[in-house]
Amino acid sequence: MTDVARLAGVSVKTVSRVINNVATVDDVLAGRVREASERLGYRPNQVAASLRAGRATGTIGVLVKDVSNAMYATIVAGATSVAEDRKTRVITAHTGENSDAELAVIDDLCRRRVDGLLIVPSGGDHASLRQEIDHGVPMVFVDRAPSGLEADSVLIDNYGGSKSGVARLIASGHSKIGIILDKLSQQTMSERLAGAQAAFAEAGMSLDSDLIRTSVSNPAEAAAAAAELIQSRPAPTAFFCGNNRLAVGVLELLWDGGYDHALLGFDDIPHARLMPRPVSCIVYDSRVLGMIGAKLLFRRIDGEEFSPKTVTLPTQVIDYRGTHGDQYAAGRRA
Amino acid sequence: MTDVARLAGVSVKTVSRVINNVATVDDVLAGRVREASERLGYRPNQVAASLRAGRATGTIGVLVKDVSNAMYATIVAGATSVAEDRKTRVITAHTGENSDAELAVIDDLCRRRVDGLLIVPSGGDHASLRQEIDHGVPMVFVDRAPSGLEADSVLIDNYGGSKSGVARLIASGHSKIGIILDKLSQQTMSERLAGAQAAFAEAGMSLDSDLIRTSVSNPAEAAAAAAELIQSRPAPTAFFCGNNRLAVGVLELLWDGGYDHALLGFDDIPHARLMPRPVSCIVYDSRVLGMIGAKLLFRRIDGEEFSPKTVTLPTQVIDYRGTHGDQYAAGRRA
DNA sequence: TATGTGTGAGACAACGTTGGCTCAGTCGTG
DNA sequence: CACGACTGAGCCAACGTTGTCTCACACATA
Structure with missing residues (x-):
């Protein structure tokens, strides 16, 4: 960014303004900036941008036993399609139906500051997740309810x-x-x-x-x-x-x-x-399961407050x- | 982190040292720090850590048409298992077999500073990706070769x-x-x-x-x-x-x-x-396809230099x- | 001419970390 | 006892951004 600013003969702040389409930039300067960033192949660093001001990272985690299982893959696909509309990316992680691995993955994703988590829980105890949720990492459980924890869930009938x-x-x-x-x-x-x-x-x-x-x-x-x-x-x-x-x-x-x-x-x-x-x-429609889960998650991410909600999806023979x-x-x- | 330091009565740098298991920390202080971070439910911010010193983000992107397709899901699963061993997370994204969407996703993931990309390419032209690759974002193409671009690929026979x-x-x-x-x-x-x-x-x-x-x-x-x-x-x-x-x-x-x-x-x-x-x-084994692709990608991420490589996977009737x-x-x- | 009103752009600080340096204190050695 | 080596911990700066403030300049008005 500094390089772009230097090449365009402006300050870094102006480059920032051009990138974020702030209106109050002279067309001539904006043009120079755009040309310079084009020439240097400059890609704004989203990581730094989200760090500044503690803004959301635009990332959610989706935890399943194993994506190669058709049902989980479909849930992931549903969640991904909802996330796309929010310009949010999906980190897919495997829990292998292993409770310790699951907690480790959740911890890791919290460190990476995902905006929220969509979890197909393994059998273990989830009480310890209370703390993370209270610290502002919303979680929605899909297909099975968490044990020892009241939290949003989307279940099958x-x-x-x-x-x-x-x-x-x-x-x-x-x-x-x-x-x-x-x-x-x-x-x-x-x-x-x-x-x-x-x-x-x-x-x-x-x-x-x-x-x-x-x-x-x-x-x-x-x-x-x-x-x-x-x-x-x-x-x-x-x-x-x-x-x-x-x-x-x-x-x-x-x-x-x-x-x-x-x-x-x-x-x-x-x-x-x-x-x-x-x-x-x-x-039942696993894609819808993932979609409803993701939508519920985004309501939490948007800061909406409501008591833990359980949605039950109908089945069909x-x-x-x-x-x-x-x-x-x-x-x-x- | 500041809060933890204050509670433990040490400097933030010492907290950082404890988190990163630097040996030169007094056990007593380390204990105080650990207790304090436990009490506050502190989770180190990986995003900030990777920003500092421009280190790798520990994230790769995997682009497929649609994860709900069994074959792509299996490729993703294979790549994920390799990534796990490297403590790397996988961002799964859909291209919908749409060339423009694909380029947009790649651009977005570069902005998010993924360490590399594993791509099942859509039909469009990939020549424009040369620039990104040269800028240090390795890409490996899976199942199909990219068009207009010499790059690492893992294909099927x-x-x-x-x-x-x-x-x-x-x-x-x-x-x-x-x-x-x-x-x-x-x-x-x-x-x-x-x-x-x-x-x-x-x-x-x-x-x-x-x-x-x-x-x-x-x-x-x-x-x-x-x-x-x-x-x-x-x-x-x-x-x-x-x-x-x-x-x-x-x-x-x-x-x-x-x-x-x-x-x-x-x-x-x-x-x-x-x-x-x-x-x-x-x-053919799509899981292996994903695994080999990911392994190749990590060799690039590790900075290994070699001319673009094409691996062809055998098939079986x-x-x-x-x-x-x-x-x-x-x-x-x- | 003096004052007011915009408009566009730079300076600075901060986000949460960590690398590098410094420095105080301890200990061993000649 | 003096000096150097070592150890443990703090201070400062920097990573790449952006929010906030400030400032210079142009133009209009009284």
Whole structure:
């Protein structure tokens, strides 16, 4: 900047004025400044500018377990699109579902003076974040509520979604439903189980607890659990899986084994419409999740005051028809 | 920091020393400082620290069309994991495949003094970036080479991948292959076409240009193009699609129509293994793409000098067996 | 001519750090 | 006992900006 000022024969302050389009600059001088900065390839230093006067850095942090997971990527994309409108950049960071790593990342981002944080929290305790929030770093939690901390959150209707999904299974005549979930210590899982139970209760039936498998954490384990359930008596005629990875595992088993059990999963399964077998998914719009989270965050960043707010996003049950399968089978028969 | 110094009864410089673990600080004073900063909830300001002495900001920018796309998300994840080891944060930004937006984002990130940029370039001209690079902002291009600029790039073996994929189709007896591509102005597309042509040439045959459809930019258009090709004479017995979105469109058509044409696509298709119908994909590891790109970028950031380097990542052809389909069919028959 | 009113631009300080220098005090050595 | 080496901590300046104040100059008015 000093160099530009020297080359243009003006003071640095005038250069600053030209850059910030302050009206009270003579056109001739402004022209000289612009030419000089062009010639030197000068790029104003945003870092210094935001330091001066402690202004916002125009940066928010988005913390997810891992961006390569489609759901988190979509949340990030939604948040990014909202941030763009505010000329704010997004720092994406991985927590790896590790509570210590998460806190370390949050600390680091606070040091970098992000204007706010959008967090898909891991399981750990978040009480220690109170201090940061009070020190003026707004945080909004997405997909899961923080534990030990009252803070803004944007959640999914886990309970209602499972309830209506399972109710649909019941309505089509299934009374024995195998339920495969990850650890119940995950709030989402316990809510989804509660929803399933509510659907049974509402139908005047009760969920057979022998058909529930918990702490199932990957597709292979899900397949094994389903295989075992199929052998049990009374055998289930349908499965409900707590997330899409588990559903995919079960799907694979059903196909490998040639079983025709109904399958319902929480979360969408990419390209499920291309699978020839019926699969139902309890879906929600993750992009909207990220967008609403970011909008809420920006309200806080703008200094709006309100008591911690929880937004719950509705879910929808999609029956991937599986008609492709029939048509495909028809095609093969033809 | 001033507050901490006052509370601890030392100078700010001593606080700075404690924070940076400078050895020459008395334990008693250090303890007082630590206690004071704890009590005040003090977080050092990284922004100011990096401003002073023009040190690196510990931030890189990663530019992709849209993070919600699985491939880009995986590239971002790979780059993020490498950056983490360097205590560097990643700013993710969208270019929306728009050249002007891309240049604007790059300019913005340079103003924010990122240490470097990892870019999945859009189609536009990149010559203007020479200046930024010369001014010390290293850039590495990923997946596609920049146009009008010699710079480090990490690319996919589009030519070799298509060639071996198409060769495999030819080897299994297909001589009439419908080829569906997006705009040939995209370097990736023209290379993939060239690879297909080379496979034909090597087999002593030539690619029937009537069976090539270009400028197909979404699944629906791909399905339409395939439908039209199926009606043409001589009709193709197989399809090769230039990217996964086009392949998915064709897949849908084949199933809806009950056709059993072979299908080969560039890029992986999520959950293709769950589809009962054979699909072959020319795949590569996007995570590695991001990792290699980031590693190369950090070599530049570390000031290493070498002439612009191009790394080409190998591809692999995966035949998603479609055996699920047979087993599924068997299951249904049973 | 003296005064008032703008207008445009420079000087200076400050944002929160840290590098470099200085300096006071302690200790060891000849 | 004098001197030098060492240790620990403070002072000052600077990083690249911008807010605030000041000031010079031009022009209009009484």
